[in-house]
Amino acid sequence: MDNSRHVASGDEQDQQAVAGAPSPALNDAPAKLRLRDDAPFESPIAPLADFLAGGNFAAVRIEPGEDVRNLVSHLDRLKLIEIAFPKFRDGRGYSSARILREAGFTGEIRAVGDVLVDQIGFMRRVGFDSFAPDAPLDPAVVHATFGRYDHVYMKAADGKAPVWQLRHG
Amino acid sequence: MPRILTGNRLETGDVLWWNGADWSTRIKDAVAIGDEGAALLVTLIAAERINDPVLIDVTGEPGAYVPTTTRERVRASGPSVRADLARGSLSVEAI
Amino acid sequence: MYKYDQYDQAIVDARVREFKDQVGRRLRNEITEDQFKPLRLMNGLYLQLHAYMLRVAIPYGTLSGTQMRMLAHIARKYDRDYGHFTTRQNIQYNWIKLEQFSDLLDDLSKVEMHAFQTSGNCIRNISSDQFAGAAADEVADPRPYAELLRQWSTLHPEFSFLPRKFKIAVIASDTDRAAIQLHDIGLQLYRNAAGDLGFRVFVGGGMGRTPIIGKIIREWIPVSQFLSYSEAILRVYNRYGRRDNIYKARIKILVTELGIDAFRDQVEAEWALLEPLGLDAPQAEYDRIIAQFAEPDYDLSAPDTLDLSDPDFKLWVDQNVHVHKQPGYAIATISLKPKAGIPGDASSAQMDVIADLAEKYAHDEIRVTHSQNLVLAHVRKADLYAVWQALDAVDLATPNLDLVTDIIVCPGMDYCTLANARSIPIAQKIAAKFENDVAEQRDLGELKIKISGCINGCGHHHAGHIGILGVDKKGEEAYQLLLGGSGAEDASLAKILGPGFDENGIIAAVDKLIAFYKTARAAPEERFLDTYRRLGAAPFKEAVYG
Numbered sequence: 001m002d003n004s005r006h007v008a009s010g011d012e013q014d015q016q017a018v019a020g021a022p023s024p025a026l027n028d029a030p031a032k033l034r035l036r037d038d039a040p041f042e043s044p045i046a047p048l049a050d051f052l053a054g055g056n057f058a059a060v061r062i063e064p065g066e067d068v069r070n071l072v073s074h075l076d077r078l079k080l081i082e083i084a085f086p087k088f089r090d091g092r093g094y095s096s097a098r099i100l101r102e103a104g105f106t107g108e109i110r111a112v113g114d115v116l117v118d119q120i121g122f123m124r125r126v127g128f129d130s131f132a133p134d135a136p137l138d139p140a141v142v143h144a145t146f147g148r149y150d151h152v153y154m155k156a157a158d159g160k161a162p163v164w165q166l167r168h169g
Numbered sequence: 170m171p172r173i174l175t176g177n178r179l180e181t182g183d184v185l186w187w188n189g190a191d192w193s194t195r196i197k198d199a200v201a202i203g204d205e206g207a208a209l210l211v212t213l214i215a216a217e218r219i220n221d222p223v224l225i226d227v228t229g230e231p232g233a234y235v236p237t238t239t240r241e242r243v244r245a246s247g248p249s250v251r252a253d254l255a256r257g258s259l260s261v262e263a264i
Numbered sequence: 265m266y267k268y269d270q271y272d273q274a275i276v277d278a279r280v281r282e283f284k285d286q287v288g289r290r291l292r293n294e295i296t297e298d299q300f301k302p303l304r305l306m307n308g309l310y311l312q313l314h315a316y317m318l319r320v321a322i323p324y325g326t327l328s329g330t331q332m333r334m335l336a337h338i339a340r341k342y343d344r345d346y347g348h349f350t351t352r353q354n355i356q357y358n359w360i361k362l363e364q365f366s367d368l369l370d371d372l373s374k375v376e377m378h379a380f381q382t383s384g385n386c387i388r389n390i391s392s393d394q395f396a397g398a399a400a401d402e403v404a405d406p407r408p409y410a411e412l413l414r415q416w417s418t419l420h421p422e423f424s425f426l427p428r429k430f431k432i433a434v435i436a437s438d439t440d441r442a443a444i445q446l447h448d449i450g451l452q453l454y455r456n457a458a459g460d461l462g463f464r465v466f467v468g469g470g471m472g473r474t475p476i477i478g479k480i481i482r483e484w485i486p487v488s489q490f491l492s493y494s495e496a497i498l499r500v501y502n503r504y505g506r507r508d509n510i511y512k513a514r515i516k517i518l519v520t521e522l523g524i525d526a527f528r529d530q531v532e533a534e535w536a537l538l539e540p541l542g543l544d545a546p547q548a549e550y551d552r553i554i555a556q557f558a559e560p561d562y563d564l565s566a567p568d569t570l571d572l573s574d575p576d577f578k579l580w581v582d583q584n585v586h587v588h589k590q591p592g593y594a595i596a597t598i599s600l601k602p603k604a605g606i607p608g609d610a611s612s613a614q615m616d617v618i619a620d621l622a623e624k625y626a627h628d629e630i631r632v633t634h635s636q637n638l639v640l641a642h643v644r645k646a647d648l649y650a651v652w653q654a655l656d657a658v659d660l661a662t663p664n665l666d667l668v669t670d671i672i673v674c675p676g677m678d679y680c681t682l683a684n685a686r687s688i689p690i691a692q693k694i695a696a697k698f699e700n701d702v703a704e705q706r707d708l709g710e711l712k713i714k715i716s717g718c719i720n721g722c723g724h725h726h727a728g729h730i731g732i733l734g735v736d737k738k739g740e741e742a743y744q745l746l747l748g749g750s751g752a753e754d755a756s757l758a759k760i761l762g763p764g765f766d767e768n769g770i771i772a773a774v775d776k777l778i779a780f781y782k783t784a785r786a787a788p789e790e791r792f793l794d795t796y797r798r799l800g801a802a803p804f805k806e807a808v809y810g
Binding site for chain 2: 692
């Protein structure tokens with residue numbers, strides 16, 4: 001039986017199916033928060049299917065259910081890869097970003113959609129360097145979030161040394 | 170069947186019942202909610218200060234409402250296995 | 265046991281500051297409850313029936329006297345003077361206020377404790393064998409590897425928004441005291457023919473709505489590579505675990521739907537890409553952590569004999585004390601299932617006594633078991649009598665380990681918003697029939713009754729010799745009866761025996777099962793579980809339903 005007769009929160013806590021949520025609209029405007037020094041790339045962003053069909057695009061959008069490895073052989077053509085977060089709980093985009101960095105992509109990776117300030121620390125670690133959230137981010141909280149952790153336990157895509165490296169050199 | 174409004178205080182997690190004007194930690198103070206219930210819930214949910222506000226069914230008379238489900242009776246009284254922690258307004262025996 | 269260095273402490277402190285900031289923003293309505301809830305859960309704070317419930321992490325179930333004393337302090341200062349030890353070796357408090365939570369986290373961090381990742385769709389507490397470091401049958405202490413996993417999984421940026429929770433257990437013996445085959449990843453440490461240490465890796469086990477026994481994904485991974493291999497498993501899960509249905513979102517469903525071979529292929533392909541990236545900690549880090557789990561400074565002259573002339577003491581030793589690998593020493597289990605008590609609960613006063621005993625008699629270590637009991641793993645036999653007397657004085661010396669009154673039970677509808685039925689009163693009523701007759705309990709022998717108040721199965725009912733599941737039947741509390749489960753190395757899933765019962769009915773049904781067992785067992789030593797496995801369900805069903 002399901003828990004729907006209980007109060008709405010169903011705090012099991014906080015379980016919601018996220019697949020199939022509508023994706024954020026494609027929007028070619030520059031990201032609201034960008035951590036890169038180079039000029040923002042402004043150009044149409046293609047859905048993955050269009051890009052793979054042979055369109056001449058330098059920017060592509062990846063949805064949560066799409067396999068980012070389809071782009072690995074095309075990375076030299078791409079300046080910007082946008083990874084969608086229709087719901088912040090859907091964590092597939094974190095793997096997508098990190099896979100791109102592991103594959104050697106050095107262009108802009110943008111998180112778009114239901115992106116909350118409390119996630120951007122994790123997002124930066126897995127390789128995102130720009131953010132286009134649906135709702136504005138409080139700059140003070142952004143600043144605090146990015147400066148929160150001097151140390152990390154594990155390697156990710158940001159090149160930050162894990163503590164075991166600091167311990168042993 | 171009468172319905173009363175219950176929820177949990179954000180800051181403390183305390184179980185609360187609506188007494189018509191404010192929140193009380195005693196189910197004895199709960200008032201029956203009529204058609205205004207739906208609008209009240211919308212306002213409460215938007216205000217984000219009371220967690221999980223919901224209307225529940227009760228039996229009995231004003232001042233002595235008893236929830237129809239065991240779960241809500243436990244919420245009103247306390248754990249049935251810790252009579253020493255029971256809140257006064259509904260005894261553990263009533264669970 | 266592991267002691268934080270400056271880096272561990274810095275990470276905990278930063279996490280506490282981060283959460284304080286998040287609580288502040290929530291209390292000022294700067295974020296919604298919907299946005300705050302996953303953050304709160306990632307710090308172990310649930311909203312339950314009566315108040316907030318906090319689950320404090322006890323990594324691989326090991327804590328010191330100082331830490332236990334702090335848990336007692338937390339119970340007194342922030343709660344109602346007691347705590348509840350869980351089936352995943354953590355502790356829960358039931359009456360926490362959000363507005364006091366920052367102070368509570370500060371107190372915990374002073375003794376190297378926290379509540380991170382004890383809830384939420386992330387990697388949870390790494391559990392292990394409660395006899396680790398003391399058991400004669402382990403190849404090595406599994407806890408350094410649990411500690412490596414703990415560090416690797418804490419605030420992992422890629423795996424903090426998984427489809428669902430993720431539970432890992434580690435053992436180092438053939439005997440499975442941690443139910444690794446019922447975990448998302450189960451790791452069994454062993455030596456290969458060349459004498460090297462590595463793991464057998466199980467994946468996709470679990471209970472709950474769809475109980476499944478884990479499958480071997482890899483027969484051997486060297487210890488030096490097990491973190492990157494785990495990373496590969498997690499990445500495949502994060503990418504492909506179902507997110508369309510919360511009841512199908514665990515890795516066990518993915519493994520079942522792909523089949524273990526296809527799943528393994530994906531993991532191996534991912535690992536081939538990950539392994540060269542230097543994600544594994546270096547040998548120096550392994551050595552550093554292993555050194556912190558060195559054997560205690562044993563008293564080599566400790567006598568190996570035991571004076572059992574006190575019959576009550578003898579009963580307790582026979583039932584609750586296990587052989588230690590070091591002569592002169594013993595492993596003592598503290599039962600948290602006293603007469604008329606609440607299984608798994610301990611008062612702050614009891615916690616203080618246990619802390620004192622650990623420091624004085626047990627090399628300052630306490631373990632939490634998966635059966636909601638506690639263990640003093642390194643006690644000199646010469647000190648057992650004094651330990652027993654001290655435990656007995658505070659109702660902690662019930663000699664019922666693994667017996668019918670050693671019931672595992674979740675908090676159930678007395679505490680939990682998810683429950684369909686109350687579970688603790690069922691446990692108490694069953695136990696009441698036997699708790700005054702130790703001889704009868706011992707005659708029945710090992711009989712693991714496990715009770716869950718809902719299908720989420722925190723009471724591990726699918727792993728019970730007798731399992732009881734609380735269900736909702738048209739708004740009334742009702743109970744299903746299951747038989748034949750085991751979380752040990754002979755893992756099996758309990759099966760429903762027949763139609764469900766109300767509260768009186770389930771108690772009567774358990775009576776009938778036990779009465780039948782006594783008539784049907786091949787010998788007094790045959791366990792209930794083995795009688796069931798030998799005879800099958802039919803005669804038990806007949807005995808209950810007539």
